[in-house]
Amino acid sequence: MRLFGFNISRAKAVEKALSPVAQSGRGWWSILESYPGAWQQNVEVKFDSVLSNHADFACRTLIASDIAKLRIKLVAKDSDGIWSETSNSAYSPVLRKPNDWQTRIQFMESWVLSKLQRGNTYVLKQRDGRGVVVKLYVLNPDLVTPLVSETGAVFYQLNADALSGVEQSVIVPAREIIHDRFNCFFHPLVGLSPIFAGGLAAMQGLAIQNDSTLFFQNGAQPGGVLTAPGSIEDDTAKRLKEYWDTNFAGKNSGKVAVLGDGLKYEAMKAKAVDAQLIEQLKWTAQTVCSTYHVPPYKIGVGELPSYDNIQALNVEYYSQCLQVLIESIELCLDEGLATGENLGTELDTDNLLRMDSVTQMEVLEKSKSVMTLDERRRKLDLKGVSGGNTIYLQQQDHSIEAIAARDAQLIAQSQSASAAPVDTRNNSDDAEALAQSEQRAFVAEAMLAFQKGLAA
Structure with missing residues (x-):
């Protein structure tokens, strides 16, 4: 039996010689415990909760959408070493439509989100009779386990995943998987998500928001105690508490309470202003941004830089956050599709790094001696013109x-x-x-x- 070009019976024969890699930093335990003993102190970093933090959600979706909107180009190198876009029947179709149920943008979003959330992206290849890759599937990281043989060969154990065409648990060699990973602190085959570093800050931000929600549900009034000048019985104290909570807490906040027998209400909990709630919430969001290397102003946290240069801001964001992810994807696709030395993939970053219209026109005007008129017009999505395939230079310029x-x-x-x-x-x-x-x-x-x- 063959699955995606690999003999399953042969895989089962070598299964006994394989062992899973160390999973330090990848399992649920590392997510639940932010530091040794945190679980016993009820300080937990819950994966699903972190994903719902507004700053963490904004960083992940911003990065994934910005990369996914970049068109994947197949490029070829000519005799002068210049790379230019081309097409090839063996590679262009799968780059344009990775599989039957995802568009190129959806596929790339799944790729990037898997890497950001779990530190690893596993892409399964499907080949035709020629051995050419015709389909690509991003797998659920929970269903994939890297394995290493006694000789050092790498395999991957895939559990059943009907959506990706894996009908039963199977072990496949590394050549059938594109494994994109980063932050490999504990093992070269195990990537680590930024949540490992920013999870506690995200949980703190959620705790602040939950506490603020309860605070405003209580009419923006802090909790407190009822005190009496003398001692009171436990039953009386319980009765007074229940009466107070029922009539003057939550939606009943703001009603007039009449206290007798010397009872006095004293607030215990600090108000939002005293706790510097906004500053603390802003700090947690900025900390989360730092783990993803996203400039805080990109998700609405912090102030926008004073200088008015859109391209400079985009270049900063690209160089410190997106570039390593983009180039890693390009290399993984080149190796995974076996394009060779003279063919490769390239994500089109022109739209990402596009300048404001005034600067763009100034740059195009100054590039007359470098680019042809048609090349400059293509930057503006305009068709070529007669005589536009020539570089023009002013007559007074001499060599x-x-x-x-x-x-x-x-x-x-x-x-x-x-x-x-x-x-x-x-x-x-x-x-x-x-x-x-x-x-x-x-x-x-x-x-x-x-x-x-x-x-x-």
Whole structure:
């Protein structure tokens, strides 16, 4: 039996020689315990709860959507080492439509979200009879376990996943899986999610929001105690508490309470202002952003930088956050599809790094001597024009070689003119010739002096 080009019976034969890699930092225990003993102290980092934190959610979805919107190009290298877009029947179809139930954007979002949430992305290849990859499936990380044989060969154990076409548990070699991972702190085959570092801050932010919700459900009034000048029985204290909670707490906050027998209400819990709730919530969001390397202003946290340069802000975001993810995807696709040395994949970052319209037009105007008119028009999604496939240069610009040849000719002419005798008899033509000869001699002497100065 063959699944995705791999013999299942052969896989079962080698299963006994395989062992799972160390899962430190990947399992649920590392997610539940933010530090040793945290579980006993009821300080838990719950994976599902962290995913619902607004800052964590915003960072993950921002990164995934920004990368997913980049078109995947197949590029080829020519004899001059220049990469340009091309098409190929073996690679272009799967890059354009990875599988039957996902678009390219949905597929890439799944890829990036899996990597950000679990530290690992496992992509299963489906091949045709030629061995060419025709389908790609992003697998559920919970259903995949990396294995290492006694000889160091890498395999992956896949549990049943009907959506991806895996009908039963099977072990496949590494060549059938694209494994994109980062933050491999504990094992080279086990990536680590940013949640490992930012989970506690996310839980703190959720706790602040939950506490604030309860606070405002109580009419923005803090909790407190009823005190009496003397001792009271437990039954009386219980009765007073129940009466107070029923009539003056929650939706009944703000009603007038009449206290007798010297009873007095005293607030115990700090108000939101005293606890600096907004500052604490902002700090947790900024901490989460730092673990994803996302500038806080990108998700509405913190102030926007003062300088008004959209491209500079996008380049900062690209270089510190997206670039390593994008280039990792490109390398994984190149190796996974076996494109070779002269073919490769490239994510089109032009839209991501697009400048504001004024700056863009200025840059295109200054690139006349580098790009053809049609190349500049394509940057604006415009068609080519007649004569647009030529690089234009202003006429007064000359090459260094032409300038050097002109100077050499002037020197030679001046030297020959100064060596020839000049008839100075009364003749206007002779006088003009003498003036020109003297001018050429002066130019020659100046050029020689200039060249000696350069040599010195």
